[in-house]
Amino acid sequence: MPARKSITIGDVCVKPGARATIDLPIARLYTHTEMNLPVHVVHGKKEGPVLFVSAAIHGDEINGVEIVRRLLKLKLLKSLKGTLIAIPIVNVYGFINRSRYLPDRRDLNRSFPGSYSGSLASHLARIFMNEIVAKCTHGIDIHSGSSNRTNLPQIRATLDSPEVERLANAFGAPVIVNARLRDNSLREAVIDMGIPMLLYEGGESLRFNEHPIAVGLKGVVSVMRELGMLPKKERKKVIPSIVVKSTSWVRANKSGIIHSALPLGSVVKKDQIMACIVDPIGDHEEKLLAPFEGIVIGSLNLPLVHKGDAIFHLASAESHQDLEEISDMVLAESMVNGRG
Ligand SMILES: [Zn+2]
Known part of the structure; x- marks a missing residue:
């Protein structure tokens, strides 16, 4: 079998069996401070799916940041087949301001697929689509409740795609909501490219909620096992998710x-x-x-x-x-x- 190819994100080339943190340059702050989108790539030696796991598209929804941090520490990743591309903080501007939005109050998750000549949100969306999504076969995006609301761990997905349905069930959250696509959301832009994607929701904004973090981490790992990226595990009897x-x-x-x-x-x-x-x-x-x-x-x-x-x-x-x-x-x- 021919050797696996390297993957290039930004101007960094990651060889099979290697991992790398890549800082993708985005628009500077007006202080002249450089701003980067931090991306961590784990490029397995063997062929397999390329999965992105993203969090904090809404800058105040930080449970996903912790899920990604714990995911990247797992020793299990040594046996990874395929590639994991982790983006713990997509809306870096909002994350600094502890805000859902970009500095101009735009919602990044209503700005996809974006344009390099558009607003800051639109520009960031375009970078994410070109540098990340275009190189992936699957995706998981992580959110939390907004505006003082808290969410039970749940998957939101369009279940008319059998692949999405299979992954939604593998995730193992208590609830699956067959949710319509919001205009200009990441999920809409990704599904339009024919890439199956799940959205996980759990907990509240600006807090670490242990239960949704634990369910989310377990869910991402279960999806990776289902995709063959990680070894399958003998599952104890589990209660299946309920599609509401x-x-x-x-x-x-x-x-x-x-x-x-x-x-x-x-x-x-x-x-x-x-x-x-x-x-x-x-x-x-x-x-x-x-x-x-x-x-x-x-x-x-x-x-x-x-x-x-x-x-x-x-x-x-x-x-x-x-x-x-x-x-x-x-x-x-x-x-x-x-x-x-
Ligand atoms: Zn959100």
């Missing part, structure tokens, strides 16, 4: 201060009380009822709401038994990994 039927946000029915003791992963029946919204004087109290039977896959952790604010992200499943199974899986995992 639909999801909907439960919104505040009045403005006020919210009281709730409903953790992520809770199963609620239709018309069950999810929260009470009170006013600061204490004269009025409004109950927030579940509009349908479902499982809480996202929630607001700031107790101050205006009427109409999204409070709980509720998912319905095919059966009550499916919901109970996800809930048991979440409970079992969070007891092992610590609540996050």
Whole structure:
């Protein structure tokens, strides 16, 4: 068999069996300070898929940064077949400012596939597409809840592709949401190129949440095993992920201060009380009822709401038994990994 070729990213050539950290130059800060996009490449000796794992496209969603850091420390990578391209912080500008956005308030994940002559977000998106995505066969992008919201570990993917479905199941998060593609998102641009990609969501922004980090790391490794990049492992009996039927946000029915003791992963029946919204004087109290039977896959952790604010992200499943199974899986995992 002919020897495997090297891979080139930026102006760095990585030989088979080697790993390298590459700083891809992007637009300087106005202080004249150079800005780079840090990329770490593990180029296996043997042929195999080329997988990108990216995080912090939203600069304040840092759980993925920790997932990538732990992934790159795994001794298991010595037996890698194919190539892992890790980009722990895609939106470096937002990461510095602890912000979701670029300095001009643009959302990088609405700026793909981007253009070299466009806005800073568009320029960064284009670099990411040309230098990373164009060289890959598969991708995983990692996010967390935004705007004071926290998410149950979940995969968002378009399941009409059998390859995406196979990888989504291999990831092993409790929930899979068959999510439509957002315009100009990385996922849309990658899928348009015919490259299967998963989006993993877990935890909240600007925090390290141990449970979503542990589920995410295990999930990325499981996908790499499924792709044949890492050795297969005898799996103990696992609870399969549940593909939820639909999801909907439960919104505040009045403005006020919210009281709730409903953790992520809770199963609620239709018309069950999810929260009470009170006013600061204490004269009025409004109950927030579940509009349908479902499982809480996202929630607001700031107790101050205006009427109409999204409070709980509720998912319905095919059966009550499916919901109970996800809930048991979440409970079992969070007891092992610590609540996050
Ligand atoms: Zn995000």
